[in-house]
Amino acid sequence: MKKTNFVIVSMLIFAIFLAGCSSSNPNVGSSTSPAPEASKAPTADKQITLRYAVWGAQPTYQKVVDAFMKENPNIKVELQVTPWANFWDKLFTELAGGTAPDVFWGHLTRLPSLMEKGALMDISANIKKDNIDMSKYSDAIIKAYTKDGKTYAIPQQWSTIGIIYNKDLLKKAGFNEYPKDLSWNPKDGGTLIPFLQKLTVDKNGKHPNEPGFDPKNIVQYGYNFVDKDQIDPGQFIGYAAQNGGTILNAEGKLAYDDKLLETYQFMYDLTFKYFVAPSYTTIRTGGSEAKFVGQQIAVWNDGNWMMTPLKQKADFEWGITSIPAGPQGKVATTLGLGDVINSKTKYPEESWKFIKFITGKTGQDIIGGTGAYFPGLSDSNASFLDFYKSQGIDAMPFAENSKLPAVAAPVTKNYNEWLQVWTKYTSLMLSGEMDPKTTLDKIKAEGDPVAVK
DSSP states (O other): HHHHHHHHHHHHHHHHHHHHHHHHOOOOTTTTOOOOOOOOOOOOOOOOOEEEEEOOOOHHHHHHHHHHHOOOOTEEEEEEOOOHHHHHHHHHHHHHTOOSSSSSEEEEGGGHHHHHHHHOOHHHHHHHEEEEEEEGOHHHHHHHTTEEOOOOOOEEEEEEEEOOOOOEHHTTTTTTOOOOOOOOTTHHHHHTHHHHHTTTTETOOTTSSSTTTTSSEEEEEEOOOOOTTTHHHHHHHHHHHHHHSSSBBBBSBBBOOHHHHHHHHHHHHHHTSOSSSSSHHHHHOOHHHHHTEEEEEEEEEEEEEGHHHHHHHHHHHHEEOOOOTTTOOOEEEEEEEEEEEEESSSSSHHHHHHHHHHHSHHHHHHHHTTTTTEEEEEEHHHHHHHHHTTTTTOOHHHHHGSSEEEEOOOOOHHHHHHHHHHHHHHHHHHHHHOOOOHHHHHHHHHHHHHHHO
């Protein structure tokens, strides 16, 4: 009897020892390896907490988080909002210290650095296992989040650039509607330039193609391509692609060739040859939005994010239409965003479940239904369009960009350092202080070394 009790007790101790060993969950995995070992699904009496870091649209994403937690009561999600100006310094500090959030917004321009640091979890196997139909998401954005056959995000939202125009100013210039099939080329400006010249007026009411026009006293410009008050490579890459070029090559260096030089020359000529666009100095002092709202600019090449501000501020009729075509046709600029998973998260399975929800129909309908962004899932585009339709705005011309060939904003390993060089010299060019060739020579000479150092 005593011997039997001893055997039973020994077996119990051994079983407890085994249970203790199996309960450990070491933190493994990186962006260059399969996903970390999944944590056990939380039990009914145990709730885990995911931290989700973003830099904007807090009300929209709180709705997404609340809907997810309602469906998954054992997973709590803390939404952490940090302004863009501080977001990346904070995130990289947390990544270095092992305290980074489980899931966070992964901006395209920061991806090369995050990938190099092994900070992102490869979700390729998850996508395959759960049969996610990636054909319903932007191919341009998917490619931006893919490297060496590994995918790090599903497109969660996207924005694009189109044409916003002042209907009243067009009517005054004799246009009852926006002309169809406008095109540009670097040789003579195409059909776009004569149209814009009719919309450009000096203080005496003369146009750039008329004798006596005074380029130093323009009161109304036909065109502007600067978003808000700051130039960005994303505003140039669509023009470059339409001319058969690009901005950065596969190595992350300036793709300096005749096509890019022609594109830069055209952008320069808009202001200093055709006189249809304000100089960068003028934009910096007056502001793109203020000048459009103040009816000093007739046609604005800008993004869908301006619809709500213009609805609130513009006291005139305005409309939206498609971009003009370049020598290679129409090529849309797509600015996308995806949620990425911290490769060192303790909860890879739950993090993936959260991302599936955000990029699935329910989450995407919430994002689109608030009008914050175009949802990444094409099936949910209607929710975005319906929101703006209820506001009296036809956003379909922006949505139709999804059917065009598209390019995303250029990225390189050390984007911030490269951007400083690009902005410095491109600003000088658009202010009339440097010609296009010298500008690109400078960017090539000073930008390439810092881009991939």
